[in-house]
Amino acid sequence: MVNTLVIDGRDTVGVALVELSPGALITFADMNGQRVVTREPIPFGHKVALAPMRRGEHVIKYGASIGVAHCDIQPGDHVHVHNLKSVRGAAR
Amino acid sequence: MSGGEIRAYRRPDGSVGVRNLIAVIPSCGCSLHAAERIAAQVEGAALLHYAGGCGETQGDTALATRLLAQYGRHPNVIGSIVVSLGCETLNAHDLAQRIAQGHAPVELLTIQELGGTVKTVTRGLEVARQMRAAAEHLRREPCPVAALTVGLECGGSDATSGLAANPAMGAFSDLMVAQGARVILPETSELLGAEHVMTDRAASPEIAAQLLETVRACEAFLKATGEDFMGKQPSPGNVRGGITTVEEKALGDVLKGGHTPFVEVLAYGQPPSRPGLSFMDTPGNDLASVTGLAAAGCQIVTFTTGRGNPMGNAIAPVVKVTGNAHTWARMGDDIDLNASTIISGEESVEQVGRRIYELVLRVASGERSIAEIMGHAEFAMLRQGVVY
Numbered sequence: 343m344v345n346t347l348v349i350d351g352r353d354t355v356g357v358a359l360v361e362l363s364p365g366a367l368i369t370f371a372d373m374n375g376q377r378v379v380t381r382e383p384i385p386f387g388h389k390v391a392l393a394p395m396r397r398g399e400h401v402i403k404y405g406a407s408i409g410v411a412h413c414d415i416q417p418g419d420h421v422h423v424h425n426l427k428s429v430r431g432a433a434r
Numbered sequence: 435m436s437g438g439e440i441r442a443y444r445r446p447d448g449s450v451g452v453r454n455l456i457a458v459i460p461s462c463g464c465s466l467h468a469a470e471r472i473a474a475q476v477e478g479a480a481l482l483h484y485a486g487g488c489g490e491t492q493g494d495t496a497l498a499t500r501l502l503a504q505y506g507r508h509p510n511v512i513g514s515i516v517v518s519l520g521c522e523t524l525n526a527h528d529l530a531q532r533i534a535q536g537h538a539p540v541e542l543l544t545i546q547e548l549g550g551t552v553k554t555v556t557r558g559l560e561v562a563r564q565m566r567a568a569a570e571h572l573r574r575e576p577c578p579v580a581a582l583t584v585g586l587e588c589g590g591s592d593a594t595s596g597l598a599a600n601p602a603m604g605a606f607s608d609l610m611v612a613q614g615a616r617v618i619l620p621e622t623s624e625l626l627g628a629e630h631v632m633t634d635r636a637a638s639p640e641i642a643a644q645l646l647e648t649v650r651a652c653e654a655f656l657k658a659t660g661e662d663f664m665g666k667q668p669s670p671g672n673v674r675g676g677i678t679t680v681e682e683k684a685l686g687d688v689l690k691g692g693h694t695p696f697v698e699v700l701a702y703g704q705p706p707s708r709p710g711l712s713f714m715d716t717p718g719n720d721l722a723s724v725t726g727l728a729a730a731g732c733q734i735v736t737f738t739t740g741r742g743n744p745m746g747n748a749i750a751p752v753v754k755v756t757g758n759a760h761t762w763a764r765m766g767d768d769i770d771l772n773a774s775t776i777i778s779g780e781e782s783v784e785q786v787g788r789r790i791y792e793l794v795l796r797v798a799s800g801e802r803s804i805a806e807i808m809g810h811a812e813f814a815m816l817r818q819g820v821v822y
Contacts, residue, residue, distance in 0.1 A: 387593030387676035
């Protein structure tokens with residue numbers, strides 16, 4: 343049973359299908375030998391980084407940008423409002 | 435019934451209704467109480483909870499007149515009672531005349547002319563009884579699914595919405611379009627970041643340009659207010675459910691529209707002119723969005739929810755679907771269909787889409803949705819201007 347869903351082959355984040363504890367090995371379909379271990383708790387439905395992302399780099403889910411990394415992100419990090427920012431709808 | 439047939443009511447104007455409701459329509463906030471008293475005492479009455487009519491911008495009053503008239507002409511409505519105070523800005527005579535151009539009768543009651551609340555309510559109950567009696571002979575007949583217009587709403591989204599409920603709704607949308615029905619995807623502010631998905635499927639370059647312009651105008655309107663989406667899109671509940679940005683919400687949201695081309699871009703409450711999938715420019719506020727969908731003639735609105743939302747509508751049955759197994763277990767009393775079987779691997783997206791399709795056909799044929807059973811009858815229009 344896989345514990346993570348990766349929607350599109352281009353995605354740099356996966357979605358936790360169960361609550362993941364720190365140190366959990368991420369399993370998903372079509373992994374191609376990729377090995378990612380969580381570095382912090384990932385709640386159900388939340389995103390876990392599959393690849394390293396530099397600050398300012400686009401974060402990809404559904405095969406498209408869902409915003410930019412607000413700081414450097416390591417594989418296994420929880421990706422959410424603390425390190426991912428929208429580039430749309432902001433009053434700037 | 436599995437092919438493409440429902441059992442519904444054929445109206446004199448050729449439209450097809452799935453319910454026989456009496457719309458009780460206040461033309462201003464000052465007549466809302468009398469309208470409420472009438473609706474509360476009439477079986478099958480639908481109160482349109484409108485509290486404007488005075489001190490609004492011209493644009494909001496014009497929009498209210500147009501939408502209230504469309505509710506009066508809706509195929510699920512067999513008669514309308516417009517309750518006016520008599521001195522409001524909204525022209526209640528004009529509203530009643532617009533309703534009279536539809537398939538069902540309308541009666542205008544003016545509180546200042548009738549001599550107060552008691553006389554108005556008494557007269558309203560007489561009129562409602564006559565309308566109800568005149569509808570007694572109406573019978574459901576076989577009608578094609580192509581006669582349906584269905585809205586694709588979502589609210590209280592979480593990460594499961596984009597994984598299960600919305601893709602299943604997309605499969606449902608494809609089935610409806612294949613039958614020749616009209617399907618409407620709403621909520622402009624929840625499409626920021628998914629424009630390319632929409633424009634790739636636009637039926638023509640003109641429609642692609644209209645889609646982009648609609649989203650651009652929404653974003654510009656927001657920026658002009660000095661507000662931004664932080665804390666609103668996605669909502670705090672969306673964020674707790676794992677959705678981080680409006681782009682992420684949009685990419686999950688747009689899946690509800692399935693795979694068919696966008697054939698038309700509609701203004702708020704505008705009825706689609708042709709079969710197929712349309713996009714409607716509505717706010718992301720679920721109440722205002724569903725109100726606009728029903729105004730456009732949707733006989734049924736489907737509604738996906740991850741965190742759980744109990745909402746209904748005054749005249750259109752709302753059918754709710756969740757992809758979140760926890761929400762289904764905790765809040766199943768408010769939800770019609772469980773799509774979390776996609777995430778657990780028990781069913782495919784297509785299988786759940788087929789179950790939604792079959793449920794919508796049953797609801798169109800008379801089976802009550804959970805929101806109807808629970809007595810939900812929400813109504814709240816888009817308002818853009820100030821109130822003074």
